[in-house]
Every structure is written in structure tokens, then in C-alpha cells.
Amino acid sequence: MKKFVYADNAATTKITQPVLDAMLPWLTEGYGNASSIYSKGREALKALNSARETVAGCLGAKPEEIFFTSGGSEADNWAIKGVAHTMAKKGKKHLITSVFEHHAVLHTMDALRKEGFEITELPVTPQGLVRVEDVAAAIREDTALVTIMYANNEIGTIQPIAEIGKVCHEKGVLFHTDAVQAVGNVPIDVKEQNIDLLSLSGHKLHGPKGVGALYIRRGIVIPNLIDGGAQEKSKRAGTENVAGIVGLATAMEIACNGIEERASKVKQMRDRLIDGLLQIPRCRLNGDRERRLPGNVNISFEGVEGESLLLWLDQNGICASSGSACTSGSLDPSHVLIAIGLPHEVAHGSLRLTLGEFNTTEDVDYILEVVPGVIEKLRAMSPLWERIIAQEK
Numbered sequence: 001m002k003k004f005v006y007a008d009n010a011a012t013t014k015i016t017q018p019v020l021d022a023m024l025p026w027l028t029e030g031y032g033n034a035s036s037i038y039s040k041g042r043e044a045l046k047a048l049n050s051a052r053e054t055v056a057g058c059l060g061a062k063p064e065e066i067f068f069t070s071g072g073s074e075a076d077n078w079a080i081k082g083v084a085h086t087m088a089k090k091g092k093k094h095l096i097t098s099v100f101e102h103h104a105v106l107h108t109m110d111a112l113r114k115e116g117f118e119i120t121e122l123p124v125t126p127q128g129l130v131r132v133e134d135v136a137a138a139i140r141e142d143t144a145l146v147t148i149m150y151a152n153n154e155i156g157t158i159q160p161i162a163e164i165g166k167v168c169h170e171k172g173v174l175f176h177t178d179a180v181q182a183v184g185n186v187p188i189d190v191k192e193q194n195i196d197l198l199s200l201s202g203h204k205l206h207g208p209k210g211v212g213a214l215y216i217r218r219g220i221v222i223p224n225l226i227d228g229g230a231q232e233k234s235k236r237a238g239t240e241n242v243a244g245i246v247g248l249a250t251a252m253e254i255a256c257n258g259i260e261e262r263a264s265k266v267k268q269m270r271d272r273l274i275d276g277l278l279q280i281p282r283c284r285l286n287g288d289r290e291r292r293l294p295g296n297v298n299i300s301f302e303g304v305e306g307e308s309l310l311l312w313l314d315q316n317g318i319c320a321s322s323g324s325a326c327t328s329g330s331l332d333p334s335h336v337l338i339a340i341g342l343p344h345e346v347a348h349g350s351l352r353l354t355l356g357e358f359n360t361t362e363d364v365d366y367i368l369e370v371v372p373g374v375i376e377k378l379r380a381m382s383p384l385w386e387r388i389i390a391q392e393k
């Protein structure tokens, strides 16, 4: 039988059985509208309230600070546009972010730039970390918001969030973090870590797709992104996705309860994979080795095209991703790999393998069995590799 290894957990994850079990009643007989007055509606509302408490509990927030959205992208858009538009009325039209954010943040910034906002995109270190000093130095009188992602989705590096939040608060600036990759993988406490707004998404933590949440600290008022009915305290209209929200909360509860134990198991597999892959000549690990997500492996192989690598891995039943051009639907290689200083041709040869709790050491060993052969085959056909070898002589 052909082996199948899913090693793309940063792209999306599988819904687990307990999550599906928790969702099913709300997709079948529990179809009531949570705004309806009769008991079928009230039951849905109860499930919604309970989910809100669970999500808040996982973050150290209060239930009234949690607003459900259609996912991480919506939460990012809402947080950033919302704060920007509120603060613009007070004459603050400067926003700070980093060059290697998710496109849900960067493209939101592009939209705001067209509206007349000024955006500072901070650089990151070659290890893929935002420097707290850079954040401090970039804050001005007219800065409305700082938004820095908690953990990078490509190279997995974990940012000094509490320190960045502290600097923001010392200078009286609001702080948002896109924590889509971090929630469930690292312990988060929004109060202790000085976070004012935080985005999360269900499908990155074994919950369903199309549901997420935005934490908005009490006292912060931002305009609606979606206008309509009175759902989510009249802040986010649309009949609630009860099943999705219950699924998100169930997934978060499971994820947040076992972080330490799961992280140490996944880290062991990650390190085995990194050490094994680094045996291949002329490759490098992207992103800080220590300050990275438990499941993230990102390695660039010289003289290889990421797209071809992925196709060969798929032939062998391995799902992975790459910082190569074609996979992103543009001609440029990953903005994250460029941000950490990789030359274009090296960025093109990068491979991201993201492990999760359902991977096994056998999966890792299978990947280590397949990848070196594929790299060798691709290099044998590559004019770029020929040139690299020729230069060495």
C-alpha cells in the first residue's frame, strides 16, 4: 500500500473526531437560529455562549471580549481596519507592522495605504525575528496601531510578543497580533502579554474551516466590518455559524489543554526531521532553531526548484509546501524567505514540512527516506546545480 504522510499542518489541519462529534448536533437537529425566542433557538444561543466562554478561557480573556468571525483573514482585516479608522479620527494615521506578515495583514495594509495611511514595515533579523527595539524606535506621536504576528506561518519563528506589547503600552499605542499559527501551539495569555487584539482561526488547530475569532480588549471600540443584524453584540452581523463555533471551541479546548505535552512530542519529531534533512549537502534551515513552532521545518536546498520538489513528494504520498513562486500564484518567491535575506534562487528551492500531533516518527523516517533521493534526482537535471558545482571547483 502506498504511504501517505500529511506534513502541511500550517496550511490546514484535519478535523478530529471529538470536534466533529461536538459539531454534528448543530448541523442536524440543532439547526435553530440563536436569535430566535423559542427553545430551539435558545439552545443554540446556549451553545454559542458556552463556546465563547471556552475560547476566552484559553486566552485569559473575558467572554465579552471574544467576537466570532469567518476566520483568521476576517479577524485580521477587522482588527487593523477597525483600529485604523477609529484612530484616524484622532489624527493618528500611522501603522506599524513587519515585512513578513501573512497576506491577510500585508494586503490590508496596502488597502489602508491607498486610503492615505502611512505604513512602516519593520525588517526582521536573518533568524526571522522582529526586534523589540525596532518596534520602539518606529512608534511616533501619530501611531495608531502596531501589528506583529505571533508566529510566522512559513518559517515558524515565534516573536517576542509580550515585550512588543509592553513597549506599545508604554507608548500608549494599541497592539494587535495575528496568532493564527500560535494558538494551541504555545501558551497565550492576552493580559499578561499586553495584547489588545488577537486573531485566531479554527482550521489551523484541528477545528473547521470558515470560523475564527477576534479578541478585542474591553474598552476598545472599533467600527463594524460587516453591517447587518445584531449578532455578536451588534459588532459583527450574520446568523451565527453555531456548528462551526462549537467546533472551534472544542478544538481550542483540546489544543490549549495539552500544549506542553504535545509540543514536546512534536518537537522531537521536528528535530529528528531537521537533523536528518541537514545531512543533505548544500541546504540550510530557515528561521531560528530554538524560537520556532514545535512542528515547523523549513529548509532550502540549493539548485532545486520547490515546485518540482513538491510534485515528486506528492508522487510519494507526501503533502508539503514550498516558498517557491508558482505555489503562491505569483512570480516572486516567498516574501518571508526574501525578508530573512535568502537570494531568490535559494528561496525557490525551499521546502516547508509542518508536523502535527497526528504525525509519527515513522512519518518522519519515511520523509527522510524519500527527500534525499528526490533532491539528488532534481539536482542531476538542474542547470543551476551544474553552475553551483562548477563554481565550487
Ligand SMILES: *Cc1c(COP(=O)(O)O)cnc(C)c1O
Binding pocket: 010, 070, 071, 072, 073, 074, 076, 102, 104, 149, 151, 152, 153, 178, 179, 180, 181, 201, 202, 203, 204, 210, 211, 212
Ligand atoms: C492561515 C492564516 C491566516 C488566515 O486564516 P484563515 O482562517 O484561513 O482566513 C492568517 N494568518 C496566518 C498567520 C495564517 O497562518
